[in-house]
Amino acid sequence: MTDRATPTSRARLVVLYGGKSAEHEVSCVSAAHVLAAADRDRYELVPVAIDQDGRWLLNEEAAALAAAGAAALPGHIEISGVAVEPPVALATPDPARPTVVLPLVHGPHGEDGTLQGLLELADVPYVGSGVLGSAICMDKTMAKTLAGSHGLPQAKALNLTPGSGGPGELANRVETLMALGEIAYPVFVKPANMGSSVGITKAHDHAELIAALELALTYDERLVVEESIDGREIEVAVLGNAIGDRPPRASIPGEIVAGAEFYDYSDKYSSGSATLLIPAELDEDESAIVRELALEAYAALRCDGMARVDFFYEREGRGFLLNEINTIPGFTPLSMYPKLWKASGVGYAELIDELVDLAIERHQRRSAFRTDA
Numbered sequence: 001m002t003d004r005a006t007p008t009s010r011a012r013l014v015v016l017y018g019g020k021s022a023e024h025e026v027s028c029v030s031a032a033h034v035l036a037a038a039d040r041d042r043y044e045l046v047p048v049a050i051d052q053d054g055r056w057l058l059n060e061e062a063a064a065l066a067a068a069g070a071a072a073l074p075g076h077i078e079i080s081g082v083a084v085e086p087p088v089a090l091a092t093p094d095p096a097r098p099t100v101v102l103p104l105v106h107g108p109h110g111e112d113g114t115l116q117g118l119l120e121l122a123d124v125p126y127v128g129s130g131v132l133g134s135a136i137c138m139d140k141t142m143a144k145t146l147a148g149s150h151g152l153p154q155a156k157a158l159n160l161t162p163g164s165g166g167p168g169e170l171a172n173r174v175e176t177l178m179a180l181g182e183i184a185y186p187v188f189v190k191p192a193n194m195g196s197s198v199g200i201t202k203a204h205d206h207a208e209l210i211a212a213l214e215l216a217l218t219y220d221e222r223l224v225v226e227e228s229i230d231g232r233e234i235e236v237a238v239l240g241n242a243i244g245d246r247p248p249r250a251s252i253p254g255e256i257v258a259g260a261e262f263y264d265y266s267d268k269y270s271s272g273s274a275t276l277l278i279p280a281e282l283d284e285d286e287s288a289i290v291r292e293l294a295l296e297a298y299a300a301l302r303c304d305g306m307a308r309v310d311f312f313y314e315r316e317g318r319g320f321l322l323n324e325i326n327t328i329p330g331f332t333p334l335s336m337y338p339k340l341w342k343a344s345g346v347g348y349a350e351l352i353d354e355l356v357d358l359a360i361e362r363h364q365r366r367s368a369f370r371t372d373a
Contacts, residue, residue, distance in 0.1 A: 011043050013046065014090065018050040019107065026332065027105055045063060049062075075333075101119055101124055107138075107193075111138050111328045125363035128304065139192050141192045141224060152297055155226050158182070160173070161222055168210060170213050174209065187225050188201070188225070190224045193220050199218070231315070234255055234313050235256065235308055239341065243362075251340040254277060254278040254340050274334075278340060293309075297322055303325060306355060308337045309325050311323055
């Protein structure tokens, strides 16, 4: 639990959602639940949508619904409103009422450092990791490379860039490495820059590998082919800034028991067939180990504000293996990040408050740096 400072005036909280991404719909659901839960005595809520063409829209209808109360809000905030330029959407009309941006734009152009760069140029506090941390964690090839340099345990994986031969040539390269014992079927094929399991396929043979590569290449030009782990899926939520008065802390671990062959997009957001176990069935030592690994990974990959750190666990094998870090984890009713913090003693509304406070703290600290030569 943390102290919740009462601001001298209501902050202007821009809830930024949508985006040009396959995770667009997930973002709209996340926004609805944040708008429903945020303290309207503490914040003036300003929903700003980004449609799939990249246009920014001031969603006045959603703002009116938020003002009417949580019961008036649907479970999915539509992309609509008056077109605005990003500087207009982010501008603070009253200097006594600070603006803070809560980005809920998942995937490319939202979670990969591009949006964070815009917010840095606008000189506005925002929730979550900065440009570098966001970019690293979004790109699975770079995240794996950096995590490996810090000695963090991971699954075996191949980072691939297609040549002129297309999926067939890539498949041959993968199977050449399989013959050398570097990796073996079944494997997961993933776009390097995508989240929510979009574009991910499990391949058991040559034909499935080619099909998986073809699909992944429709989302990105860089791919990851990763060994399939026969282990449990353990997730830890981390909250805090790498530097400052609120250092990162880890939630209790949770566990995903997939309803499908693996924890895919449908399992996460529509079918609801996955089981979320909170806390995970780990003993005290195992829980301490995975929480410490989550904090190490959070620091190594330059995260700030919040992230969900995902692991595989081979109890009788290699132990905990880092899978990935999500710097803008989902805030839907099925999402693990807010559930983990609720189970750790931080409720949904309080979680929003702390994220906003962390954003302001970081912005104030960084604004004190000299800008002259």
